[in-house]
Amino acid sequence: MGVSGFIRGFNFLHRTKPRIRVYPSEYIQRKAFSDSKILNSNDSVLPVLIVGAGPVGLVLSILLTKFGVKCTVLEKNKGFSKHPQAHFINNRTMEVFRKLDGLAEEIQRSQPPVDLWRKFIYCTSLTGSVLGSVDHMHPQDFEKVVSPISVAHFSQYKLTRLLVKLLENLGFHICASEGPEGLDHGPLRGREILMGHECVSIDMTDQCVTATVSFSKEGKSMMRKIQSKILVGADGAGSTVRKLLGIDLKGEKDLQKLVSVHFLSKGLGGYLLNERPGMLFFIFNTEAIGVLVAHDLKQGEFILQIPFYPPQQNLEDFSPEICKKLIFKLVGQELSDIDVIDIKPWVMHAEVAERFVSGNNQIILSGDAAHRFPPAGGFGMNTGIQDAHNLAWKIASLLKGVAPSSILATYETERKPIAIFNTALSVQNFRAAMAVPATLGLDPTVANSVHRIINKGVGSILPSGMQKAILDGIFSIGRSQLSEFILNENNPLGLSRLAKLRHIFEEGKSLQLQFPTEDLGFRYLEGALVPDSKDTVPSPEVPTGRRRDYVPCADPGSRLPHMNVRVLSNFPSEETISSLDLVSGDKVEFLLIIAPVEESYNLAQAAFKVAKEYKLSTKVCVLWPAGIDTGVHPGSKAKLAPWKNYKDVMEVKRSSDSLSWWRTCQITEQGAILVRPDEHIAWRSKSSVVGDPYSKMKMVFSTILGMSQPI
Numbered sequence: 001m002g003v004s005g006f007i008r009g010f011n012f013l014h015r016t017k018p019r020i021r022v023y024p025s026e027y028i029q030r031k032a033f034s035d036s037k038i039l040n041s042n043d044s045v046l047p048v049l050i051v052g053a054g055p056v057g058l059v060l061s062i063l064l065t066k067f068g069v070k071c072t073v074l075e076k077n078k079g080f081s082k083h084p085q086a087h088f089i090n091n092r093t094m095e096v097f098r099k100l101d102g103l104a105e106e107i108q109r110s111q112p113p114v115d116l117w118r119k120f121i122y123c124t125s126l127t128g129s130v131l132g133s134v135d136h137m138h139p140q141d142f143e144k145v146v147s148p149i150s151v152a153h154f155s156q157y158k159l160t161r162l163l164v165k166l167l168e169n170l171g172f173h174i175c176a177s178e179g180p181e182g183l184d185h186g187p188l189r190g191r192e193i194l195m196g197h198e199c200v201s202i203d204m205t206d207q208c209v210t211a212t213v214s215f216s217k218e219g220k221s222m223m224r225k226i227q228s229k230i231l232v233g234a235d236g237a238g239s240t241v242r243k244l245l246g247i248d249l250k251g252e253k254d255l256q257k258l259v260s261v262h263f264l265s266k267g268l269g270g271y272l273l274n275e276r277p278g279m280l281f282f283i284f285n286t287e288a289i290g291v292l293v294a295h296d297l298k299q300g301e302f303i304l305q306i307p308f309y310p311p312q313q314n315l316e317d318f319s320p321e322i323c324k325k326l327i328f329k330l331v332g333q334e335l336s337d338i339d340v341i342d343i344k345p346w347v348m349h350a351e352v353a354e355r356f357v358s359g360n361n362q363i364i365l366s367g368d369a370a371h372r373f374p375p376a377g378g379f380g381m382n383t384g385i386q387d388a389h390n391l392a393w394k395i396a397s398l399l400k401g402v403a404p405s406s407i408l409a410t411y412e413t414e415r416k417p418i419a420i421f422n423t424a425l426s427v428q429n430f431r432a433a434m435a436v437p438a439t440l441g442l443d444p445t446v447a448n449s450v451h452r453i454i455n456k457g458v459g460s461i462l463p464s465g466m467q468k469a470i471l472d473g474i475f476s477i478g479r480s481q482l483s484e485f486i487l488n489e490n491n492p493l494g495l496s497r498l499a500k501l502r503h504i505f506e507e508g509k510s511l512q513l514q515f516p517t518e519d520l521g522f523r524y525l526e527g528a529l530v531p532d533s534k535d536t537v538p539s540p541e542v543p544t545g546r547r548r549d550y551v552p553c554a555d556p557g558s559r560l561p562h563m564n565v566r567v568l569s570n571f572p573s574e575e576t577i578s579s580l581d582l583v584s585g586d587k588v589e590f591l592l593i594i595a596p597v598e599e600s601y602n603l604a605q606a607a608f609k610v611a612k613e614y615k616l617s618t619k620v621c622v623l624w625p626a627g628i629d630t631g632v633h634p635g636s637k638a639k640l641a642p643w644k645n646y647k648d649v650m651e652v653k654r655s656s657d658s659l660s661w662w663r664t665c666q667i668t669e670q671g672a673i674l675v676r677p678d679e680h681i682a683w684r685s686k687s688s689v690v691g692d693p694y695s696k697m698k699m700v701f702s703t704i705l706g707m708s709q710p711i
Contacts (some may be wrong), residue, residue, distance in 0.1 A: 049228035052235030056367030056384035058163040063392035070190025076198035084155040088378030099585030117279040125332030136513035148578035177215035239369035251351035262342040269300030288329040356412035371419040376429035393677035414527035425543035433511035441481030516550040524557035530683040554665035564652040589617040591675040601639040606693035626651040
């Protein structure tokens with residue numbers, strides 16, 4: 001299936017269920033336990049219950065707390081995972097992290113130096129011949145022209161640790177089900193992370209969502225009911241919440257099965273740090289094939305990904321000792337200090353949930369619960385965190401009485417197309433990764449076809465031992481293509497293959513790490529925004545699979561462009577900040593950006609009046625051109641009186657030929673831009689507003705919030 005066909009395949013119906021009462025089969029069994037107890041405590045209704053304490057659930061809880069919304073987080077595991085998992089944090093996610101009390105800066109301080117992870121290396125072994133390498137960091141990635149911050153390489157479990165610390169600073173308590181701090185009887189007041197608590201059923205009415213939660217206490221299986229106005233399922237790819245709601249996934253299943261081996265070796269880390277530093281190592285030789293992820297060369301922390309072909313292979317075939325031998329084969333020599341920490345099988349999928357929002361907009365899926373990507377390009381965790389960023393201000397607007405419940409439906413309208421696009425892009429990038437072994441004579445599609453024939457064709461009638469022997473034999477023959485006899489420039493076949501490999505690397509047709517256009521330039525076409533016109537919504541763009549540089553855009557639904565601006569004030573030192581910093585990170589507040597012209601001041605006055613009627617916090621930014629005399633400029637106080645929530649700022653140009661703010665945004669100085677709390681543009685006027693500015697701003701705010709009159 002082509003990429004455009006993959007995207008079209010997601011055109012499915014939206015179904016709404018006003019009431020849901022669902023129980024998995026395990027719940028019925030639990031009820032029969034003689035030592036179990038259901039606690040029918042009269043908990044007060046929580047504003048928000050978040051199921052899942054991964055990065056997405058934790059980021060959402062931070063954002064909600066900063067917006068003044070109480071929430072509690074459930075996590076079925078008794079401890080946070082120490083498996084490195086995701087590790088690439090893209091530009092947009094780092095921009096979100098800049099608003100989370102110094103989180104981005106802490107990541108930058110703690111991550112390995114960029115020169116240790118900017119490359120992907122392709123080799124016959126970690127100590128053997130290098131087939132090629134790709135540097136994924138371009139000079140402009142460090143210049144902070146299109147973003148105030150760069151990408152990062154930081155393991156997920158380390159990120160989780162920082163997020164938990166941040167939540168504790170916000171007053172959250174970590175509650176273990178077995179510990180004395182467990183909250184088995186008392187009401188939940190928000191700001192708790194309940195470890196070892198699993199959501200086993202959901203009952204929804206028009207007033208609230210009731211989650212039945214199981215946990216252990218002093219060796220006994222217990223249950224309690226937790227009521228909330230909104231429940232968010234951020235519980236990962238195998239989401240219990242999604243399954244309880246009966247929401248199907250659509251897309252491609254079982255793209256690849258792998259075994260993930262987490263191990264430590266400071267010796268290997270030190271060698272690679274000095275000899276061939278990189279983030280990913282693709283290793284192909286006659287004895288083994290694998291991809292090594294260097295999470296931290298200084299600490300010697302690695303994840304090895306190995307192709308897995310069950311049922312002919314099983315997890316017992318990957319014991320710690322066998323994994324050590326595989327690692328030695330891929331390294332090219334034995335290691336004296338190797339420590340295998342964990343071994344996990346996993347399956348790569350490319351699927352998006354049919355619905356992100358259920359019932360009366362009361363139950364919402366976020367992160368991997370809503371979409372499962374191949375890891376190629378690192379879109380999984382990043383897309384999930386951006387889900388949370390989109391969702392938080394909408395939940396806060398609803399619960400604070402600013403917007404109706406339909407505001408939550410716009411979360412699906414906006415985020416689902418992004419998930420579908422990123423799924424297609426991840427699949428395309430995964431296919432690009434497969435081009436390298438295919439060029440070397442190891443076409444993965446052939447291996448998968450052989451495996452299917454053994455499982456479902458004539459091979460399925462053979463004894464399991466014979467099936468395994470056939471599979472191993474075929475793979476051994478395939479790996480023989482990697483012998484030094486073939487893979488060298490004196491062999492015509494090897495010369496041809498190596499030349500094709502160089503071409504793949506030079507043309508950017510191998511696995512890519514960065515996609516600036518998709519990272520910063522994604523745009524919402526419908527939702528909590530006012531399109532430029534009432535024309536038909538354009539068809540979704542098809543991903544190219546290649547790196548494309550981001551071009552700033554101020555179309556409605558786009559992220560606000562970044563430009564450095566200087567805050568004008570009466571103080572001697574005037575702070576220089578990003579235009580993104582004009583948007584508050586601590587409250588639900590809209591931002592209107594105008595130039596210091598009479599018509600725009602009138603528009604700002606109208607915006608303040610309408611915002612007050614809608615009980616909506618709004619700030620005005622008056623953007624002065626670069627080069628004005630800051631000592632004599634009149635400022636905007638008189639023009640905006642009696643309103644005080646405004647800020648005068650001045651453009652800071654990087655060079656004399658840099659575009660002005662308004663030219664960058666491709667609108668005139670008589671235009672205006674209204675920005676949402678998630679830094680996406682809700683509305684713009686390319687030039688002066690025609691007609692009554694009050695009526696215009698009332699139309700704008702009512703369209704964004706989805707209501708004709710203030711609540």
